[in-house]
Amino acid sequence: MQQAEETSTPATSPSRPGLGDERASARTPQRTPERIGTLLTLLLERPISLYAAAVLRIGYGFLYLAFLLREFPHRNEIWGPGSPWTPALAKQLFDQTGWASILTLSDSRAYFEVCYTAALVISALFMLGWRTRAVSVLFAVVVTSFHAKAIYMTDGGDTLILLMVLYLVVTACGRRWSLDARRTRLRASAGKTVRLPMDQASGELRRHLRDARLTVVTVLHNCGMLVIAAQVCFLYGSAGLYKVQGAAWGNGTALHYALNLDVFQPWPGLSAMADEHDLLLAIACYLTVLLQVAFPFVLFSRLKYPVLTMLLGMHVGIAVFLGLPLFSGAMIVADAAFLPDRFYRSLGRLWRRPVRGSGSGGMADASREPRALVPAQSEPAG
Incomplete structure (x- = not known):
């Protein structure tokens, strides 16, 4: 089975829901059977x-x-x-x-x-x-x-x-x-779809x-x-709950100890400078625990966007101050799964706008969705 054979989609298909998309059906009350039917669909x-x-x-x-x-x-x-x-x-x-x-x-x-x-x-x-x-x-x-x-x-x-x-x-x-x-x-635009007589x-x-x-x-x-x-x-919920049980996170000194470990000091001078701000480190400790514990409960509300933004800053800080770029990168990519598809489509439109302005119409046209070959399913996954 080839990936390319499964990627045909309609040119004018409705917005696809992401993991965190707010659905219009939530605005009106639905009975339980209707909700089950919606989820199955x-x-x-x-x-x-x-x-x-x-x-x-x-x-x-x-x-x-x-x-x-x-x-x-x-x-x-x-x-x-x-x-x-x-x-x-x-x-x-x-x-x-x-x-x-x-x-x-x-x-x-x-x-x-x-x-x-x-x-x-x-x-x-x-x-x-x-x-x-x-x-x-x-x-x-x-x-x-x-x-x-x-x-x-x-x-x-x-x-x-x-x-x-x-x-x-x-x-x-x-x-x-x-x-x-x-x-x-390219295959769809070139009309290379072959239909055998049957x-x-x-x-x-x-x-x-x-x-x-x-x-x-x-x-x-x-x-x-x-x-x-x-x-x-x-991952986030368990990490936050484990931190709650620790005395160092409860009194706001956990980051102080982490910054003074040799294994977590890629730049000792930067770690020493950050360690001078006791109040900011304590606030960062409490905010870290709060964000991790609250993360699973804010996914279906607008609060997820500021939470994801603060988590992004937290992971960038871990990469810079504690020297864990692979861990931070893996967490940032995982967090990206909770952004709705309309966000990524808007990024694609912003990317194509300067391309159109430069006169490269071919690339702009190539970004359009081809017509579906299977009308029964509006967007088959591949």
Whole structure:
């Protein structure tokens, strides 16, 4: 199954709901059966948050590619034959934990270099959205293998990326802002859709099979995006509740201790300067706990936008002051799943506006949605 075969959508389709879109039906009271019917229709027929899924694909593909490039000089000591955590030790751990890694299949340096090069290429292809359906599986294998091979050197950022790429396998993350989507637009505009002659019976059968396949893909995508949302909510909620139980967060001194740990001091002078402001650090402690605990409860209100903005500032501060850019990047990308698709469509329009002004009409036309080949479903997920 190719990603490009599943990306046809109507030119004038209604706004698609995202994970956090406010629906018009909420303005009028609905009976329970009507609400259940609305939810089933949303789950079975309309893929949600296609642009958010694309942002997750691009974000995690870029983060892992940057991570592999950053560790390129040290790859042999971390994952390769020169690592103190040898394949034999890793296999002993795998027998107990059930993990697996393609890096433990051979002790050869040449084999490791081939695997590392393949990981770089697969990460780039996943980020660009080329043959996403197949490449997403390969990318999940890459992330799982590298994570398992050096599991004692990972942190929360690595674990979150691992979970997200596993969830993205079942989503339609290549339907927007990808090479797959571009290829489908070009095919539709060139009129290369080939319709083979068929009798009425076989035509009906193929139509039913195609609709069934698209329904399955849509359900998998929607379930995958809902699991991603639930994972992020659980992460924030549990982190906030754990902090509430700690005395250092209760008295506002947790960040003071973190800033004075050598392992969390990428720039000691900057950490020392921040540590001088006791009141601001205490406010930041209380605000962090409040944001994390409140996050799951504000998703369906307008409060989510200021909360997401403050969380963005919090993660940027963690990256700069505590030297955890991979963790911060993984959390920022995860938060992007809660922005509605209309936000990303508006970004796309802002991006195309200067393109039209420069006279590049071809690119502006290429961004339009092609007509649907399957009228039964307004937007099949791929």
